[in-house]
Amino acid sequence: MAAREAGRDPQSVTLIAVTKTFPAVDTVALARLGVTAVGESRDQQAKLKFQELQPHGIPLEWHFIGQIQRNKITSILRYSDVVHSVDREQLVLPLAQAAAARGRPLEVLVQVNLDPANYSDARAGVSPAELFRLADLVAARPELSLRGLMTVAPQSVPAAATFEQLSGLAERIRSTHPGALWLSAGMSSDLEVAVRYGATHVRIGGAILGNRPRLG
C-alpha cells in the first residue's frame, strides 16, 4: 500500500519481517502467510531459530540487521544471506574470509549513520564522510557483493530528511558501484516515508508482530 501511494510498484519493495525476540513458531507462521525474508539482530537467538526451522524446510531469506561482532562472523554467515550492518573496515576481511569458507558469496549493505548529533556513535553505522571508502573496500572483495546502503533513522531529525540524504548518498555510491541498488530503510514507524524516498527493503517488526518482548 505504501508503495502504491508513493506511485511505486509494490514488487519493488521487499518486506523483511523482523522476527528478533519472537519464537520460531512465529517465523513459520509468517512464512505460511507469504513472508519471504526475515530479519534478525542477535546471533545467539538467530542461530538457534535457524536450527529449529531447518527440519521445516521453509525457503526463507535471512537478513542480519544487528551490530556485528567480529567473533560472531563465522556463525552469522552460517544462516545469513544478506548482512545489512557492515559499519567498519575491520569487518570486511573477516566477512570475506567467512564467505569464502562457506563457499557462497555474501550480499552486503553498508550501514550509514545519518544522525548529525551523533556521527561518532560507531554502533549506528559509518559516517557519511567514511562511507565511500568502506563501500570501495567491500566492493573490492570478490566474496562480497555490495548491494547498497542501510540506515536507521534517528529520532532527532524528521525521517524525510534522513531518507532524502540516504537517497543522495546511494546515488553517489551507484556512480562507482552500479550494482548497489538496494536501500534498506524504513521500520514500523517510518516505512511510508522510506518508501517515498526509494527504499527497496523495509524492516518491519512491531507493525507485523505486535509489541516485542524486551531484548534480553
Ligand SMILES: *Cc1c(COP(=O)(O)O)cnc(C)c1O
Ligand atoms: C528491531 C529493528 C527493526 C524493526 O523495528 P520495528 O520498529 O519493530 O519495526 C528494524 N531495523 C533494525 C535495525 C532493528 O534493530
